[in-house]
Amino acid sequence: MPEQHSPALVPETFAQRARMARDRAGLPRPVAGGLVGRSAEWVKGIETGTIGMPRLPMLIRLATVYECDIADLTGDDRIAAATYTKTAHPALPAIKRALTTYRLAPGDTEPESAEALSARVRQAWTLWHGTGDHRSRVAALLPSLLADTQHSARVLEGTDRRRALIAQAATYHLAQLFLSFQPAPDLVMLTGDRSMTAAQDADSPRAMAGAAWYVNHVHRDANDAAEARVELAEQASALLRQDDEEDVARWGLLQLAVALSYAKVGRAGLAWRYWDRANDAAHRLGPDYAHPWLIFGQGIVDAYALTMHNDLMQPGKALEVALSLDVGRIPSATRRSYHLIETARAHGMKDEGVAAVALLQKAHRESPETARFNMHARMVLPELAKTGPRMVREDAHALALDLGVPV
Structure with a gap:
């Protein structure tokens, strides 16, 4: 008789599907929670069924973080995350x-x-x-x-x-x-x-260093293993000189890449160790230095500290950084807009919708297409437009329409 195979078990509940999606993404609960603006306990709650299926905006956040379709979470194959989160x-x-x-x-x-x-x-x-x-x-x-x-x-x-x-x-x-x-x-x-x-x-060691910075972004956004990203940055760093301004800038940028990689997976000690190295490089280059197109300098190093606190689920510390952050030191409208959105993300993690929407509006004025194609902005605005504080719903709704986000 031919060998019979048991059919693959398909998770029947949202809780089971959410747990499987997180496991496939390789994210611990604290990290997954931080990336969607919730606690590790909240992630545990939806995976054990003590918290029910969230509304569509949160489903979109989860699907984006887990690199899956909403259908993988809901069991409804008519819904795809890209339909809602990405615009061409x-x-x-x-x-x-x-x-x-x-x-x-x-x-x-x-x-x-x-x-x-x-x-x-x-x-x-x-x-x-x-x-x-x-x-x-x-x-x-x-x-x-x-x-x-x-x-x-x-x-x-x-x-x-x-x-x-x-x-x-x-x-x-x-x-x-x-x-x-x-x-x-x-x-x-x-x-x-x-x-x-x-x-x-x-x-060209310099060109390889620049490529390593951008390749690092690709793999970090794809939730690939941090070790591979770190190894690439370390290899490229070793090719650079410490007595040349251009090389020091690219070396510092790669230290920042490693810091961001470790923060993304919740390894705070290593993250701040490498951020310190990037900060030292920025100090050596001087307070007014900024690379002409990589934009590395003191302004960027300070601004990415905010992102790292966000990824480490420390919105309070992120906002402490934001209080002293002068985005005007960053000679790039796109980068200024991005870091304003990151400040909005910190306020959102603390359920401070008024500040979050105000900062998203400011980011949109600074660089319209940065805001329009930013995943965080596109995900949070529909939720704020419907369930946020009364005084911000109208502003959130109007900004969502400006960004082309369905509400």
Whole structure:
């Protein structure tokens, strides 16, 4: 007789499905709770059934943190998390085409010089960090920049080819940032990998350090093991010199990457040990230093301390940092907006809806597309619009509509 297999057991209750999703994500209860603005006891409550299935906004948060669909939690396959949490930028199809189109024959087109490519990349970074709709502005440049850096890296030789590859790696960083919070996780992974490949082909320690910073973001957002992210950052750090300003900035950025990785998984001691190293690098560079496109400097180091406290479920300490934080020291509208949203996240964890909405409004004014494509902003506004304090519901509702979030 043929061997018979028992059918796979499908969790029957929301509590069972929530526990399975968290286990698959590899997140301890305290970390999972902190990422959705709740306690470890609350996570235990929904996994044991003492707390019932939460409303849709919280389901969206859980699905996002656990990297699953809402259907995996509710058992209803008609609902998908991406439907609610991610909105596609109109330029996404064009960027996708640019990333998946290959010029297999060099042809007769003269390659652009490495110097000209570098200037165009610098211009694109200026647009990314500037005010206004930074994603849309950069999206208009990316397709041709991707094609031209690819072509020059293939045709040029020697030092010029290495410089073209460095420009190509930085272009992939821009593409990766554009793709963040877009419904295209495969393309985010693709750009991260390509940036590191270009940096290695250029044999440039600085380019590899920059690629490691952005690859670290990819894997941290995907909840991959912290050890792998730390190892990559450590390897890239070892290639840099301590007597060169540019190298020190990239070294400090990698220490910050490790600190954020450890904070994401709740390992506070290691997280603050590496933050101290980043802080030391910022001090060595001086209070007014900021890298022209990586933006590393004292302002960023201070601001990420707020994010680390949030990830470590310490909203009170995060707000203490926020009180002394001068986001004006950060020469990037996109970064200023992000850290304002992080301050709103801390207030939200303390159920301070008035402050949270006010900060989200400020973040939207600072950089509209940063707020529009930020996952936290998109998740919390519908809940605040319906169940928040009476005095903020109207503001939350209006801002949600501005961001294109269904309420």
